[in-house]
Structure formats: structure tokens, C-alpha cells
Amino acid sequence: MELQLALDLVNISEAKEVVAEVAEFIDIVEIGTPVVINEGLHAVKAIKEAFPHLRVLADLKIMDAGGYEVMKASEAGADIITVLGVSDDSTIKGAVAEALKQGKQVMVDMINVKDIEGRAREIDAFGVDYICVHSGYDHQAEGKNSFEELAAIKRVVKNAKTAVAGGIKLETLPEVIQANPDLVIVGGGITGQSDKKAAAAQMQQWVKQA
Numbered sequence: 001m002e003l004q005l006a007l008d009l010v011n012i013s014e015a016k017e018v019v020a021e022v023a024e025f026i027d028i029v030e031i032g033t034p035v036v037i038n039e040g041l042h043a044v045k046a047i048k049e050a051f052p053h054l055r056v057l058a059d060l061k062i063m064d065a066g067g068y069e070v071m072k073a074s075e076a077g078a079d080i081i082t083v084l085g086v087s088d089d090s091t092i093k094g095a096v097a098e099a100l101k102q103g104k105q106v107m108v109d110m111i112n113v114k115d116i117e118g119r120a121r122e123i124d125a126f127g128v129d130y131i132c133v134h135s136g137y138d139h140q141a142e143g144k145n146s147f148e149e150l151a152a153i154k155r156v157v158k159n160a161k162t163a164v165a166g167g168i169k170l171e172t173l174p175e176v177i178q179a180n181p182d183l184v185i186v187g188g189g190i191t192g193q194s195d196k197k198a199a200a201a202q203m204q205q206w207v208k209q210a
């Protein structure tokens with residue numbers, strides 16, 4: 001099991017500071033959608049250059065032009081790029097084809113997919129690298145989480161790795177780990193803590209024990 005740090009509410013220099021603090025405890029650093037909107041793919045480039053030993057995920061949440069957008073993120077140094085599960089099959093297949101060409105990986109974010117099990121089964125056959133269930137900020141505000149959805153994709157996904165994101169904190173991590181995803185994605189559960197290092201260290205310890 002691996003741990004991904006999601007950076008959403010920072011600029012490039014703040015992102016570098018946070019990653020420097022917790023780099024030894026994480027496997028993947030995510031440049032979140034708000035950061036890409038604010039800073040562009042320069043943020044991906046800056047973090048990859050500063051922390052070349054970490055895999056960098058560009059959370060583009062691609063909805064169209066999968067091949068082109070994966071190409072641009074790859075050029076910026078992203079190792080993994082996200083595409084939305086609600087997008088057209090051709091968008092996901094285009095993203096996968098380009099990622100293969102570039103030696104990169106595709107994560108499909110299942111946010112707002114209604115038939116999680118059925119769509120996960122379809123997407124798993126497209127050769128994506130990760131399928132991620134995700135309660136976004138708006139869902140979290142309604143008190144939702146993705147634990148049931150994680151169990152649902154675990155039942156049907158045979159090829160891709162499984163991932164879970166959305167509001168995971170130290171208190172809820174043990175329940176997440178029990179469901180045995182390949183990747184746990186944590187944003188505010190680390191970045192919102194006064195002692196980020198301690199939170200990341202504890203999370204890494206539990207994730208690696210699993």
C-alpha cells in the first residue's frame with residue numbers, strides 16, 4: 001500500500017515547503033486541481049525538479065482531449081495524470097494510449113460516477129493504471145465518504161490498482177486500510193495539521209504495515 005500527499009490549497013513555493021517537510025513519508029505527491037488552475041503545469045515541473053525521487057501526479061481531472069492533455073502533463077514531468085471516469089470512453093482510451101507512449105500512468109477518478117461497479121469494470125478493461133474512488137470537497141461537505149465505493153471497486157477491478165481519496169484523516173485511516181486499497185490519498189489530513197510531519201509519519205507507518 002502506498003501514500004499520496006494531495007496539495008490543493010497552496011502556491012508553488014508553499015507546495016515546496018510542505019513536500020520538503022514530509023517527503024520521506026510519502027510515495028507520490030499530487031499537484032491538485034486548484035493548484036494547476038492557479039499556477040498551470042509549471043507547478044508540476046517545479047515539484048518534479050525539486051523532488052525528482054518522488055512520483056508526481058497531475059490532478060488534471062481530464063474530461064476531453066485525453067491524449068493531448070496527457071502529453072502536455074507528461075512534458076511538464078508528471079508521472080501520473082488523472083482522467084474522469086464520467087468522461088467518454090474515447091477520452092480515457094486516448095489518455096491511456098498517450099501515457100503508454102510517454103512511459104507515464106493514468107489514474108481514473110470516479111467522482112460523480114453513478115454506477116461505480118459497472119463503470120469500474122468497463123474502465124478496468126481500458127488498461128488504466130489506477131481507479132480511484134473519491135468524495136470531493138462538495139460531497140465531503142454533505143458528510144459523504146467513499147468507503148462503500150472502495151469496497152465496490154475492490155469487487156470488480158482485476159487489472160488496475162485501486163485508490164481512495166476524500167477527507168481521509170488519521171482517525172479514519174484504519175477503516176480505509178481495512179478495505180485494502182493499493183493507494184491512499186490524503187490532502188487536508190496532512191496539510192491541515194499543525195504538525196504535518198507527525199501526521200505523515202504516523203500515516204506512512206500504518207500504510208506500510210498493511
Ligand SMILES: O=C(CO)[C@H](O)[C@H](O)COP(=O)(O)O
Nearest residue numbers: 006136166167168186187188
Ligand atoms: O482531488 C481533490 C479534491 O477534488 C483532493 O486532492 C482530494 O479530495 C484529497 O484531498 P482531501 O484529503 O483534503 O480531501
